[in-house]
Amino acid sequence: MTTFIDGKAVALRVRAQVAAEVATLSRKPGLATILVGDDPASAVYVAGKRKAVREAGMRDLHRYLPATVSQGQVAAVLDELAADPGCDGILLQLPLPAHLDPGALIDRIPAGKDVDGLTTHSAGLLARGENGLRPCTPSGVIELLASEGVKMRGAHAVVVGRSSLVGHPMAEMLLHHDATVSVAHKHTTDLAALTRTADILVVAAGVPHLIGAEHVKPGAAVIDVGIHRTPHGLTGDVRTTELRGIAAQVTPVPGGVGPMTIAMLMANTLRAARR
Amino acid sequence: MTTFIDGKAVALRVRAQVAAEVATLSRKPGLATILVGDDPASAVYVAGKRKAVREAGMRDLHRYLPATVSQGQVAAVLDELAADPGCDGILLQLPLPAHLDPGALIDRIPAGKDVDGLTTHSAGLLARGENGLRPCTPSGVIELLASEGVKMRGAHAVVVGRSSLVGHPMAEMLLHHDATVSVAHKHTTDLAALTRTADILVVAAGVPHLIGAEHVKPGAAVIDVGIHRTPHGLTGDVRTTELRGIAAQVTPVPGGVGPMTIAMLMANTLRAARR
Numbered sequence: 072m073t074t075f076i077d078g079k080a081v082a083l084r085v086r087a088q089v090a091a092e093v094a095t096l097s098r099k100p101g102l103a104t105i106l107v108g109d110d111p112a113s114a115v116y117v118a119g120k121r122k123a124v125r126e127a128g129m130r131d132l133h134r135y136l137p138a139t140v141s142q143g144q145v146a147a148v149l150d151e152l153a154a155d156p157g158c159d160g161i162l163l164q165l166p167l168p169a170h171l172d173p174g175a176l177i178d179r180i181p182a183g184k185d186v187d188g189l190t191t192h193s194a195g196l197l198a199r200g201e202n203g204l205r206p207c208t209p210s211g212v213i214e215l216l217a218s219e220g221v222k223m224r225g226a227h228a229v230v231v232g233r234s235s236l237v238g239h240p241m242a243e244m245l246l247h248h249d250a251t252v253s254v255a256h257k258h259t260t261d262l263a264a265l266t267r268t269a270d271i272l273v274v275a276a277g278v279p280h281l282i283g284a285e286h287v288k289p290g291a292a293v294i295d296v297g298i299h300r301t302p303h304g305l306t307g308d309v310r311t312t313e314l315r316g317i318a319a320q321v322t323p324v325p326g327g328v329g330p331m332t333i334a335m336l337m338a339n340t341l342r343a344a345r346r
Numbered sequence: 347m348t349t350f351i352d353g354k355a356v357a358l359r360v361r362a363q364v365a366a367e368v369a370t371l372s373r374k375p376g377l378a379t380i381l382v383g384d385d386p387a388s389a390v391y392v393a394g395k396r397k398a399v400r401e402a403g404m405r406d407l408h409r410y411l412p413a414t415v416s417q418g419q420v421a422a423v424l425d426e427l428a429a430d431p432g433c434d435g436i437l438l439q440l441p442l443p444a445h446l447d448p449g450a451l452i453d454r455i456p457a458g459k460d461v462d463g464l465t466t467h468s469a470g471l472l473a474r475g476e477n478g479l480r481p482c483t484p485s486g487v488i489e490l491l492a493s494e495g496v497k498m499r500g501a502h503a504v505v506v507g508r509s510s511l512v513g514h515p516m517a518e519m520l521l522h523h524d525a526t527v528s529v530a531h532k533h534t535t536d537l538a539a540l541t542r543t544a545d546i547l548v549v550a551a552g553v554p555h556l557i558g559a560e561h562v563k564p565g566a567a568v569i570d571v572g573i574h575r576t577p578h579g580l581t582g583d584v585r586t587t588e589l590r591g592i593a594a595q596v597t598p599v600p601g602g603v604g605p606m607t608i609a610m611l612m613a614n615t616l617r618a619a620r621r
Contacts, residue, residue, distance in 0.1 A: 174476075195470030198518070199510050201449075227540075233521060235474050243473070246508060246529055249612045251540065253528035254521055258500045265502075265526065 074219065075119050075311075076294075081218045082211075082330035086127060089337045091130040100344030101130035102160040102186065102336075103152045107145060117164050123333045128149045129340060132158055138168045145171060149179040157345035160186035162336070183346055186339040188240065197243050209241035211331025212273055212294050213248065219320050221271060221292045223248035230307070231255045231265050231282065232275035235299045237296055241273055262286065274308040283308030283310040284317055292320040296328050349494065349595045350586075351569075357364030357486075357605035361402060364612045366580045368403040375619030376405035377435040377461065377611075378427045382420060383443045392439050398608045404615060407433055413443045420446060424454040434619035435461035437611070458621055461614040463515065472518050479614050484516035486606025487548055487569050490521065494595050496546060498523035498569045504541050506530045506557065506583070507550035512571055516548055535559065549583040558585040559592055567595040571603050 093099060102124050106117045117133070124131045134148055145163075153160045163183045167173050174191075182192045188206035196203030216223060228250035234239035238254065246252045255265055256276075266272055266286040272280050275296035287293060297308030307324030314321050322328055368374060377399050381392045399406045409423055420438075427433045436459045438513070442448050449466075457467045463481035471478030491498060503525035507513030513529065521527045530540055531551075541547055541561040549557050550571035562568060572583030582599030589596050597603055 078552060116363075125567055169613040191470035191474065192475070194473040195466035195468070198469040198473045199466065201466070225535045227535075239473060246531075249531070249533040250530065251530050251534040253526065255526050256521075256524070258524040260500045288578070 073315045073318050076219060076320050076322045078211075078215060078322060078327040078330045082334035084332040085214065085331075086123065086337055089334075089341050090127045092341055096155050096344070098344075099128060099130050100159040100340050101132045102162065102340045103132035103134060103158050105134045105136065105145075105148065105152075105163045107136045107140060107164070107171065107263075110166065112304055113164050113166070116214075118193070120162065120333055120336060123337055124313055124340070127337050127341075129337070140168075140171075142171055142176070145176050145178055149176060153179065153181050153292045155183060157269055158184065160184050160310070160336075160340040162187050184343055186336060186343055188339070189236070194235070194240070194313050197240055200247050202240070202291070204343060206236060206240045207245065207332045207335040207339060208275075208296060208328065209244050210335040210339070211328055212241060212296065213244050214331060215294065215322065215328065216271065216292060219292065221320065223250045223271065226270040227250065227251045227253070227268055228254045228271040228273065229255060229269035230275065231266065232277065232294070232296075234275065234277075237275040238273075241275060245273075276308050278308055279303065279306055280310050281308045284313040287314055287317050289317050291317075291321045293318045293322070294328060295322050295324050298324055298329060348590045348593050351490055351494055351595050351597045351602055353379045353486075353490060353602040354596060354604045356437050356490055357609035359493075360489065360606075361398065361612055363610075364616050367616055371619070373619075375434045375615050376402060376407045376432050377437065377615045378407035378409060378433050380409045380411065380420075380423065380427075380436070380438045382411045382415060382439070382446065385441065388439050395437065395611060398612055399615070402612045402616075404612070405432070413445075415443075417446055417451070418440070420451050421454055424451060428454065428456050428459060433459065435459050435464050435611075435615040459618055461611060461618055465615070466477065469510070469515070471520075472515055475522050479618060480519065481511060481515045482483055482607045482610040482614060483512050483571060483603065484519050485610040485614070486603055487516060487571065488519055488604060488621055489610065490569065490597065490603065491567060494567065496595065498525045500524065500526070500544065501545040502526045502528070502543055503546040503548065504528045504530060504544035505548045505550065506537070506541065507552065507571075509550065509552075512550040513548075516550060516571075520546070520548075537540040544552070551583050553583055554584045555585050559588040562589055562592050564592050565594045566592075568593045568597070569603060570597050570599050573599055573604060 161180045188204045228245040230242045273294045279299045295307035295309040305325045361568045372579045436455045463479045503520040554574045570582035570584040580600045
């Protein structure tokens with residue numbers, strides 16, 4: 072039997088827990104989402120985050136900046152929010168217009184308000200296994216694995232992909248949960264040989280349908296972080312239907328990892344407010 | 347044929363290159379080693395580093411602080427060196443006396459002077475694959491592999507151990523060299539099964555004689571970072587003599603990785619001075 076993990080249900084549970092805790096706070100946490108320019112996908116993502124903020128009972132401190140804004144102007148907005156005691160979390164929506172330097176801007180966010188977990192300092196805290204805010208998508212994967220009771224300690228976890236946003240922090244977090252962790256990427260010579268040894272397989276390669284039955288050990292938990300728009304609808308990095316009867320758990324696309332990202336953003340904002 | 351990698355020779359070559367470059371500089375790089383208290387092993391290590399500084403033609407800005415020094419007093423010395431334009435690198439020798447908080451002190455070292463590569467910021471830069479100063483021992487391992495012409499791209503590298511000082515940054519550095527990287531540790535369930543798939547095996551477990559013939563694939567490069575004092579002399583984490591005729595390359599203990607640490611500290615100090 073293969074379980075299709077219901078990410079929507081887990082995400083709703085996390086968001087309900089956050090809302091319940093927020094309801095007990097006299098000062099409501101505030102999240103500042105910053106949208107620069109008019110990228111339609113970014114506008115949709117930010118709208119979803121703002122809706123979740125309001126539904127959690129938190130304060131929506133959204134800022135919109137036009138695409139023509141200068142590096143210095145974005146920096147000034149970040150510095151103002153960094154200094155604002157009513158702002159608990161700052162999220163600079165990526166990608167930015169090409170004339171802006173995202174790394175330098177993100178690193179202006181204080182570690183305590185870095186609810187996306189993307190600053191150099193947060194990456195360092197994660198690398199060291201020290202307390203800090205973690206990137207939302209890999210945090211969501213950990214939450215899904217925990218919700219299914221998948222044992223991480225001593226398991227062999229293989230992460231396919233090594234991006235700063237997902238693959239790399241994912242590997243770090245699995246390591247801190249005491250998994251034996253392997254990271255595969257485009258230079259990996261025999262991907263299937265490696266992934267077939269995985270008890271936990273997290274695929275964040277950004278390659279549609281990369282992983283199928285030939286890559287998966289019977290009984291493995293397979294988490295698909297990929298999301299691709301095709302003429303036939305949304306699809307992931309995993310040929311999910313092939314894994315029926317092989318994997319113990321698998322996440323669908325859509326409805327698997329996707330909903331967890333916003334849920335963990337809410338959890339991070341609450342956590343930032345509590346510190 | 348198994349090659350025993352001559353770490354002393356590679357280290358001397360690195361140090362000679364550094365000295366030759368230093369000789370061309372009008373302003374000589376300065377390295378501040380800070381020794382707190384009277385730990386005999388630390389005193390020996392610091393003496394070796396200071397000797398290497400002088401031999402490289404750099405300025406020795408050593409500071410000694412008594413074991414009774416306060417956190418604030420060490421912080422003040424670090425801040426003074428951080429502000430000193432004649433000081434290019436700062437190394438706080440560990441371990442510190444138990445009443446001091448090493449993490450908070452190390453994080454006062456500016457990233458540009460962090461020649462030990464141990465600050466949170468440096469760990470973040472490494473995690474992201476961005477330019478920065480890297481920890482000396484794993485840098486030395488990369489240098490040894492390169493000196494032997496061991497191909498890292500696409501190779502399966504297994505790192506045994508996940509310390510902040512060695513194992514963890516080692517895995518990061520191998521990943522940035524495009525190896526497929528696995529990290530094993532005390533919770534790994536079948537260590538030999540994993541290590542037998544390694545083209546490059548770096549052992550930094552801190553367990554004497556942990557790794558032997560049964561752990562090694564024929565033709566692998568085996569790097570032993572362990573160093574233990576026994577009644578029979580120094581020994582590593584690897585039963586090196588068992589690997590004769592199996593491994594393509596192996597590092598002896600002593601004389602393998604050990605000499606590289608100081609050599610890479612010199613290279614880091616030069617690099618810090620050039621920025």
